[in-house]
Each structure stands twice: as structure tokens, then as C-alpha cells.
Amino acid sequence: MKREFTESDILAMEQRYRATFINSLSGYKNIVLIGTKSTQGKENVAIFNSLFHIGANPALCGIIVRPDVTPRHTLRNILETGSYTINHIPFEIYRNAHQTSARYSEEDSEFVATGLTPAYIVGIQAPYVAESHTRFACSFEQRIDLAINGTILIIGKIVFASVHERSLEKDGYINHATVENIVGGGLDGYYRASTIGRLSYAKVGEELREL
Amino acid sequence: MKREFTESDILAMEQRYRATFINSLSGYKNIVLIGTKSTQGKENVAIFNSLFHIGANPALCGIIVRPDVTPRHTLRNILETGSYTINHIPFEIYRNAHQTSARYSEEDSEFVATGLTPAYIVGIQAPYVAESHTRFACSFEQRIDLAINGTILIIGKIVFASVHERSLEKDGYINHATVENIVGGGLDGYYRASTIGRLSYAKVGEELREL
Numbered sequence: 001m002k003r004e005f006t007e008s009d010i011l012a013m014e015q016r017y018r019a020t021f022i023n024s025l026s027g028y029k030n031i032v033l034i035g036t037k038s039t040q041g042k043e044n045v046a047i048f049n050s051l052f053h054i055g056a057n058p059a060l061c062g063i064i065v066r067p068d069v070t071p072r073h074t075l076r077n078i079l080e081t082g083s084y085t086i087n088h089i090p091f092e093i094y095r096n097a098h099q100t101s102a103r104y105s106e107e108d109s110e111f112v113a114t115g116l117t118p119a120y121i122v123g124i125q126a127p128y129v130a131e132s133h134t135r136f137a138c139s140f141e142q143r144i145d146l147a148i149n150g151t152i153l154i155i156g157k158i159v160f161a162s163v164h165e166r167s168l169e170k171d172g173y174i175n176h177a178t179v180e181n182i183v184g185g186g187l188d189g190y191y192r193a194s195t196i197g198r199l200s201y202a203k204v205g206e207e208l209r210e211l
Numbered sequence: 212m213k214r215e216f217t218e219s220d221i222l223a224m225e226q227r228y229r230a231t232f233i234n235s236l237s238g239y240k241n242i243v244l245i246g247t248k249s250t251q252g253k254e255n256v257a258i259f260n261s262l263f264h265i266g267a268n269p270a271l272c273g274i275i276v277r278p279d280v281t282p283r284h285t286l287r288n289i290l291e292t293g294s295y296t297i298n299h300i301p302f303e304i305y306r307n308a309h310q311t312s313a314r315y316s317e318e319d320s321e322f323v324a325t326g327l328t329p330a331y332i333v334g335i336q337a338p339y340v341a342e343s344h345t346r347f348a349c350s351f352e353q354r355i356d357l358a359i360n361g362t363i364l365i366i367g368k369i370v371f372a373s374v375h376e377r378s379l380e381k382d383g384y385i386n387h388a389t390v391e392n393i394v395g396g397g398l399d400g401y402y403r404a405s406t407i408g409r410l411s412y413a414k415v416g417e418e419l420r421e422l
Contacts, residue, residue, distance in 0.1 A: 028239060050264065058360065196403055
């Protein structure tokens with residue numbers, strides 16, 4: 001049985017119900033920890049559910065940031081230092097990752113408060129999360145303000161990547177399920193992933209093959 | 212064991228290896244079928260892996276479109292008609308969904324060619340995918356050209372939603388695993404999802420609870 005909602009039904013939803021509904025309607029979310037360091041040297045880590053691929057050549061990714069909510073230290077640090085790391089979240093730290101969304105003060109490091117371990121790559125200013133098996137570093141490339149709702153699109157160039165060898169296939173494909181990276185849903189939901197497989201390049205009139 | 216890649220390692224990758232690596236590095240992908248209709252009345256459906264949430268009030272979502280590749284009919288139809296549907300993909304149709312990425316000619320409908328069923332909602336011009344248990348309709352709001360790599364961000368407003376009642380929780384949360392919606396990875400990878408759970412709103416100094 002389907003439940004249907006018209007535009008006026010959506011507009012009439014109680015505010016928190018609508019936030020939960022619309023956030024989860026868009027589907028599974030790629031959920032990561034973003035590590036930054038302030039110009040004063042304070043380490044920061046925050047959970048984001050809005051990472052997306054923009055292009056492979058140049059290697060670019062985007063995140064959507066709401067300027068008025070919790071991860072505002074992250075935004076400021078990215079803009080001031082140009083450096084950030086993106087760390088996928090294995091199952092064993094998903095509660096620690098969720099806890100980074102609490103409103104810690106400027107003086108507290110979310111790393112210390114949530115039991116995550118900062119570590120460094122030579123030449124990269126921002127800390128990464130040592131517990132992550134799939135992580136990469138970005139240099140800030142462009143900020144696009146989305147006037148339609150006041151959010152900000154941050155585009156970064158991928159300048160370093162570190163992946164577990166178990167997850168890396170021969171042709172460059174990274175299988176996130178092999179290292180138990182989790183999937184997000186809505187604002188507070190989490191899923192495990194298990195591999196179905198990969199399919200061949202689709203052509204008109206040809207059967208698909210499992211790769 | 213980690214495999215590490217510097218910026219020059221990434222630049223030196225063979226082109227297809229880099230596309231596969233960078234596409235999968237960004238993590239799990241929210242993968243959907245977008246249904247449109249041309250001004251001549253031709254029905255079109257195409258798989259996209261770049262849907263993301265922008266905001267709940269107004270209810271907005273974004274997709275990144277490469278203007279030079281397969282789903283160009285989708286882009287043209289969205290811009291010309293202003294109407295499109297977004298349909299999550301249950302496991303039972305993931306091969307059909309993948310097949311929509313073949314380069315069908317203007318005369319062929321991907322619905323017919325891939326065995327998917329178009330259906331209509333009163334007042335919405337674009338067809339939805341009848342096999343989908345979680346789907347919504349958008350009206351085109353804004354196009355933002357990303358000069359950095361020639362891709363296009365299409366922002367839409369959610370004007371209708373239909374979800375399976377089994378997937379809808381009391382507070383508006385939609386659990387995509389209950390209807391076996393799949394997760395994407397890279398350009399050709401697929402995963403199943405299973406529910407871990409939801410966590411309470413994180414506060415400084417408070418234990419998280421399972422919701």
C-alpha cells in the first residue's frame with residue numbers, strides 16, 4: 001500500500017516531520033567525517049551526509065553545508081585553510097561519528113570528546129580520522145552560494161587518497177562493503193551494506209553480464 | 212594494509228582506472244531512475260547516481276548532470292517541460308535500471324526497451340516507474356552551471372511523494388531497506404542495505420540512545 005503526499009500535504013506537515021520525511025525521501029546517504037584544523041591549530045571533526053561526486057578529471061567532489069548549523073567550524077576552517085579530509089565511517093565507529101554532531105564549543109576537540117583519533121599525512125594540514133579505512137584529502141576549489149535556500153556548495157579537489165587494499169579491485173573500483181563502511185539515511189539513520197555485484201557497461205540489445 | 216595515492220599518482224592513473232577509482236572513492240551512491248517526457252510526448256527513463264538532499268523547507272533536491280553523456284534526453288526534457296520524477300530502485304529491478312544507461316535512440320523508449328512500466332500521477336506531466344516503491348515528482352527550479360568541469364546542477368522542488376506504508380515510520384522517517392531499495396557504488400556497483408538503526412539527537416555529555 002502506498003501513502004501519497006501532494007505538494008500541499010508536504011507544506012502542511014509539522015516542521016520536524018517534514019524535515020525527517022524530506023531528508024529520508026532522497027534516499028541513502030553517503031556519510032562521512034570531515035576533518036579540519038583552525039588557523040589557531042584546533043582540530044575539528046564533524047559528520048556530513050551531503051558528499052557527492054562531481055567529476056574524475058579533475059578529481060572533484062562537493063559537499064552541501066548549512067551555514068547556520070553545527071558544522072560551522074568545519075566551513076570556517078575549510079575557507080580559512082583550504083584543507084580538509086573526508087573519512088568514510090566503518091561500522092565500529094558509527095556511534096562516535098554520530099556524536100560529533102553535538103554542539104561542542106570552540107575549545108573542545110570533537111576528536112577527544114568522541115574518542116576518535118586524529119592523524120596526519122605529510123603535506124596535508126587537516127587531520128584525518130585514524131579509524132577510517134577509506135579516506136582522502138581535498139583542497140578547497142570553489143564556493144557556490146545556493147541563493148534558493150541559503151546553503152553553500154563547497155567544491156574540493158582530491159589531492160590524496162588512502163584505501164584499504166582489501167577494498168581496492170584491480171580496475172580501481174573501491175568496494176566499501178569489504179571494510180564495513182556504513183550508509184546513512186535521513187538525519188539519524190544508519191544501514192550496513194552488502195555487495196550485490198557489478199554489471200557490465202550497458203549496450204542497446206546486449207545482455208548485461210556480472211563483472 | 213593501506214594503499215596510498217598522492218595527487219601526482221592520481222593524475223598519472225590511466226583514464227578509465229581514475230574514473231572508476233574517483234567515482235567509487237566518494238562512497239555509496241544514492242541511485243535512482245529519473246522519468247521525463249519530451250515535448251513530443253516520448254517517455255524517457257534514465258539511471259542517475261548523483262541525487263542529493265538540499266533542504267526540507269522548501270523541499271529541494273539536486274542532481275548533477277553531465278551534458279555530454281547518455282542521459283542528455285533527461286536534461287533536455289527537464290529544461291523544456293519543467294517536470295520530472297525520481298524513483299528509487301528496489302532490488303528486483305536493478306538490472307533493468309542499469310540497462311537504461313545504454314544509448315537508446317530518440318525513437319526508443321527506455322521503458323519499453325528495459326521492461327519498466329511508466330505510470331502517471333494526476334497533474335504531473337512526467338511518468339514515474341510503476342515498479343518503484345519510493346518515488347517523488349519535482350518541478351524544475353534552477354540550473355547552475357559548474358564552470359569548474361562543465362557539469363550542471365539541477366535543483367528541483369518536491370511537489371508529490373508516494374512511499375510504501377511499510378517503509379514510513381511514525382515521525383516521517385522513510386526506511387529504504389524495508390522495501391529493498393538498493394545502494395550504488397562507483398559507475399556500475401550495487402549493494403543491498405540492512406538496517407542498523409537510528410540514534411538520538413547528539414548532545415554534549417549525553418549518551419546516545421537507539422531510537
